[in-house]
Amino acid sequence: MSTVHVLGTGAIPFRKYPEKTLAEIGWPALREAMLEAGVRADDINAVYCGTALGGMLAGQRVAKALGISGMAIVNVENACSSSSSALAQAWMAVKSGACDIVAVIGVEKLTKFGGGTLPLEREDWEVNQGMVMPALYAMRAKRYMHEFGLTEAQLAQVSVKAHDHGALNPNAQIQKRVTLEEVMASRMVAEPFTLWHCCPTGDGAAALIIGSEKAARKFGKGRVRIAASEVTSGKYTNGYRDMTFPELTVRGAHEAYEMAGIGASDIDVAEIHDAFTIAELMYYEAFGLCERGGAYDLLASGATSLGGRVPVNPSGGLLSRGHPVGATGAVQAVEIVRQLEGRAGKHQVEGAKVGLTHATGGGIAGFDHGACSIHVFTL
Amino acid sequence: MSGQKDEAAEGPRFVDPELVALQGGRLQLKGGCCKSCGALSFPKGQVCTQCLSLEIDDKILSGEGELYSYSRVHMAPKGWDVPYTVGYVDLAEGIRIFAHIDESASPVQIGGRVWLGEGRVGTAPDGAILKSYLFATVAGGRT
CATH class of the missing domain: 3.40.47.10 (Thiolase/Chalcone synthase)
Incomplete structure (x- = not known):
């Protein structure tokens, strides 16, 4: 089993962006992570996107803005742990040897709900x-x-x-x-x-490119290990x-x-x-x-x-x-x-x-x- | 607050009538008891979490308990009468109930005893009064 390394990171300033779409909030973070890592869309074997309230296919919406498509893109909802759970899925994909390079996205737009306390599931x-x-x-x-x-x-x-x-x-x-x-x-x-x-409630996005030991060597990145x-x-x-x-x-x-x-x-x-x-x-x-x-x-x-x-x-x-x-x-x-x-x-x-x-x-x-x-x- | 006219037209409604039962004219909390293994549930389960049995009997829960913790809520979604007090009430049978707390008789205290009752908790979009079960303190405070 490979060790798992962080090749690149990206994050946008957390603010209120009511005028932006979820994809517009998300892609700059992923782009920064890709540029830090030095990877291109073709290098990415899988994408895991965490969002709690972003709606269907959030990962595809963010990834396509950067020309990333055609690999497994999986959306993960786990409330406040959504993108950390996405990172865990990505970690497992690299650790197991199934993937060499995986992108992780966390993205949310809470301004679409107006203000006040977080909307919870009334079925509870x-x-x-x-x-x-x-x-x-x-x-x-x-x-x-x-x-x-x-x-x-x-x-x-x-x-x-x-x-x-x-x-x-x-x-x-x-x-x-x-x-x-x-x-x-x-x-x-x-x-x-x-x-x-x-x-506070607001909007934000962050992303990581993680990879195997082999990928870390290839791109000359990944001093930090998960x-x-x-x-x-x-x-x-x-x-x-x-x-x-x-x-x-x-x-x-x-x-x-x-x-x-x-x-x-x-x-x-x-x-x-x-x-x-x-x-x-x-x-x-x-x-x-x-x-x-x-x-x-x-x-x-x-x-x-x-x-x-x-x-x-x-x-x-x-x-x-x-x-x-x-x-x-x-x-x-x-x-x-x-x-x-x-x-x-x-x-x-x-x-x-x-x-x-x-x-x-x-x-x-x-x-x-x-x-x-x-x-x-x-x- | 809604207008008197709407309230008169609609009459009060329970937030969730499934959680309560009337017994001898008194409101009671209605939980479940598994016919096969005796596990208790609240709200009454459709399936037993211990043995997966589908046969669950109604079980009237005790009408008093001990307040585990509480908070007075000042910001809430539309429809609730703010401020309101909520708490967790521990019943003797080992069940913990989330409930509105009526502290009109005396201020709540953690560890204090509270008694089951009912009362207004909010207003429906159509103006009807929303009621629910709640737990109330008694005059004189902690007992």
Whole structure:
């Protein structure tokens, strides 16, 4: 089995592009990835495109703009994990030897829905009773605060950190620092979350060209290797669940660490799924970056800020870079690859050699989350 | 809020009448119990997730529970009466129910007991009042 290498990356600035089509949002990212890799359309054996709400044949719509057609083009929908799941499919295609060079796209246009909370599937009985994504995470936050004594002001500091990072990232949707007072005084969405506790909705796209060891040699690219690729789903129950410790991320992290042959202490930089402030804290614990209940202390110590021991979400994360649902997994991967290659610019994590991405989501009754995908990148 | 005229014309409707049953004039939550293996479900399953049996009996669930967590929602899709409080209520039989929470008697508290009731939760596009099952706190707070 081949090792799997990243030959090229592309990402567009995450913004609101109501005037553009999904294909127009997507192709510039894929073009950049192809130019970085030095590959042409004919070199690509397969395309995996992740989008949650982009509609039918999104991958074909993006690929044809660049003359890419005639190979397998597969569209992957897995809520917030759509393009990270697409990356996992691509990884498997290369790892197995079935393909030498595969393109991965993550693309989403949320501005087509207007504004407000993400449209969820009304067929789900909890959604039908008034569940919205902010409320789901807010209930996690309330329970975590109850069990571990976390305060609203402490929780709000996650947002301050995210926007400190995002202010340094020209591709971030929000490039504005916020103060603790601004976070706490902004409009209430779902208690304890004000607007600044929630990721913005917007549009975005990112892409990667990945390939085998042979392809990496041929094109003289691919210093960064994908050492682990993991997709899992939540475990269904209509009974009790511990909402402060996301079971599927805990399980996925163990599996990914094992596959990569690393432990939590080896991680130099991570992009994790901070859709709402509480998520970042819970995922510190789920990934073993700290003990249960120790997440706020880790944040407050500065360890997860730029310059700290293990910077988390140097891009600004979902809270600041933005979260066009299906594009998130791919842009996290682009970010980590560029971090390991030392070309992340103002938000560079110096000397990072091992990086992690994590996209999880999907509000569905009976699950912590519908899907979770984790990747480990090494230099 | 909708106009009085529409409400009078339409009458209140349940968001999902399949989730509830009337027993002795009182609203109850209707789950399922697998005839073959006894596994409980809510909402009542069409197929048992434990043994794949298709024979599921109605099972009236208990009308009180413990609040696991909650949030007051201030931004929601059109149709819901914002702000509203939602929560997860743990029933003694091991089922967790997502529900609107009526905290008019006393503010909700995690770990507090709540009782099944019904009430207005929103307004349909045609102006009809939307009702649902909900769990309510009691006067005096935590019991």
